[in-house]
Amino acid sequence: MRIRFWGTRGSLAKPGPSTVRYGGNTSCVEVRVADGTLIILDCGTGAHDLGRSLVASGERPIRGHLLLTHTHWDHIQGFPFFAPLFIPGNEFDVYAAQGLGRRLEDALAGQMEYEYFPVTLGQLDATIRYHELGEGVFDLGAVQVTTRYLNHPGLALGYRLEAGGVAVVYATDHEPHSRHQPEVAGSAHGVPVHREDQRHVEFLAGADLVIHDAQYTLEEYPGKMTWGHSPAELAVDFAVAASVKRLALFHHDPLRDDAALDRLVESCRQRAGASGLDVFGAAEGQTIELAERETVMPRAARQLESAIAKGVRAASATILLVDDDPDIVRLLTMTLRTEDFRLLSASDGNAALEIARAERPDLLLLDWNMPGRNGLEVCRALRAELDPDLRDVPVVLLTAQVGAEDTAAGFAAGVTDYVTKPFKPAHIRSRVHAWLRRKHAGAEGT
Ligand SMILES: [Zn+2]
Numbered sequence: 347m348r349i350r351f352w353g354t355r356g357s358l359a360k361p362g363p364s365t366v367r368y369g370g371n372t373s374c375v376e377v378r379v380a381d382g383t384l385i386i387l388d389c390g391t392g393a394h395d396l397g398r399s400l401v402a403s404g405e406r407p408i409r410g411h412l413l414l415t416h417t418h419w420d421h422i423q424g425f426p427f428f429a430p431l432f433i434p435g436n437e438f439d440v441y442a443a444q445g446l447g448r449r450l451e452d453a454l455a456g457q458m459e460y461e462y463f464p465v466t467l468g469q470l471d472a473t474i475r476y477h478e479l480g481e482g483v484f485d486l487g488a489v490q491v492t493t494r495y496l497n498h499p500g501l502a503l504g505y506r507l508e509a510g511g512v513a514v515v516y517a518t519d520h521e522p523h524s525r526h527q528p529e530v531a532g533s534a535h536g537v538p539v540h541r542e543d544q545r546h547v548e549f550l551a552g553a554d555l556v557i558h559d560a561q562y563t564l565e566e567y568p569g570k571m572t573w574g575h576s577p578a579e580l581a582v583d584f585a586v587a588a589s590v591k592r593l594a595l596f597h598h599d600p601l602r603d604d605a606a607l608d609r610l611v612e613s614c615r616q617r618a619g620a621s622g623l624d625v626f627g628a629a630e631g632q633t634i635e636l637a638e639r640e641t642v643m644p645r646a647a648r649q650l651e652s653a654i655a656k657g658v659r660a661a662s663a664t665i666l667l668v669d670d671d672p673d674i675v676r677l678l679t680m681t682l683r684t685e686d687f688r689l690l691s692a693s694d695g696n697a698a699l700e701i702a703r704a705e706r707p708d709l710l711l712l713d714w715n716m717p718g719r720n721g722l723e724v725c726r727a728l729r730a731e732l733d734p735d736l737r738d739v740p741v742v743l744l745t746a747q748v749g750a751e752d753t754a755a756g757f758a759a760g761v762t763d764y765v766t767k768p769f770k771p772a773h774i775r776s777r778v779h780a781w782l783r784r785k786h787a788g789a790e791g792t
């Protein structure tokens with residue numbers, strides 16, 4: 347497997363003398379597998395040179411799979427400048443998380459409307475197919491692809507690619523779920539407390555290479571929480587906990603020049619210590635070869651269909667909002683109202699249980715500290731119900747309590763997710779969609 351970085355910068359392209367070594371182009375990574383399968387991870391401005399290189403290679407027709415984490419600018423701005431899309435006969439499959447109410451094709455067409463770009467999406471000559479994904483596993487040629495929701499204020503997917511016994515994980519535009527980690531992380535690279543962070547470690551587990559969001563430093567992070575990006579030091583902790591072999595720090599902040607990145611890489615190497623993790627800063631133009639070890643076992647291909655998001659119809663989802671603070675209920679209502687959910691609300695734990703039993707919501711957003719029963723007691727009562735609809739309903743605890751013990755207590759009470767206040771509306775939206783889609787996929791599977 348050959349991996350080449352064509353764009354490593356986050357948020358905004360940043361060319362110039364101070365970013366020459368690590369590069370100024372935004373996210374784009376080329377992955378080539380022994381059987382010839384071409385996978386492109388994100389389509390930021392780095393895709394311009396990748397496209398030129400593919401055309402110059404003389405390969406005809408060019409067939410590839412474009413896996414987008416999400417459709418924020420820095421991950422799609424290279425799309426209209428990707429030369430192979432203008433050549434008839436070429437074929438591309440484009441994949442991304444099923445968005446929040448907008449089709450992938452429409453989201454990409456948006457940046458190519460007349461006011462912004464002279465060529466519309468429909469005028470591209472290559473054959474392009476669009477696929478909207480949820481969490482799942484499917485095969486592209488010899489590559490097994492596993493998708494996993496990331497923690498970002500826009501529904502984003504990470505990708506784990508496995509072929510010939512080699513595993514590469516691409517997880518950018520992600521931040522840790524716990525807020526308490528910066529204090530405890532330095533002490534040990536142990537298993538995180540938050541269930542979603544544990545899932546992240548499982549997603550990275552044993553990978554030969556992890557390309558991970560590392561936009562901030564731990565020092566900068568307190569001012570950037572909920573922006574959806576990781577401090578590099580915590581990417582190291584996750585990689586060590588997951589026994590990853592090599593970690594590429596990625597999605598470099600536009601303000602981080604080459605010298606500052608050198609310092610960040612050095613401090614991350616020290617943090618990795620004797621763990622055996624090899625840390626480096628992903629640099630534009632850098633190529634990594636990973637020897638594919640095993641011959642591919644003949645097995646039935648996993649069909650893409652299993653990972654295709656089964657359009658969750660917002661109108662069919664009932665969400666119960668529970669908080670004794672009317673401002674929070676109002677904020678949540680405003681955040682979710684645009685999407686046609688059926689919203690119910692309660693201001694104390696007893697009322698919440700009554701409404702839940704009567705209305706059987708698909709999801710609860712539940713405050714911890716309330717009069718009457720508190721959030722944890724409500725959750726324990728739900729988990730003791732006989733009816734599986736109630737017993738297994740996803741419960742997202744909303745709380746101002748950030749301690750590791752608090753987080754552990756929340757999960758022990760049976761919460762599905764633990765979100766610390768204050769939160770951003772965009773973050774809540776993507777968490778709600780992730781949980782509804784997971785619930786829906788789970789119901790399909792049973
Ligand atoms: Zn980004």
Ligand SMILES: [Zn+2]
Pocket residue numbers: 416418498500519574
């Ligand atoms: Zn983003």
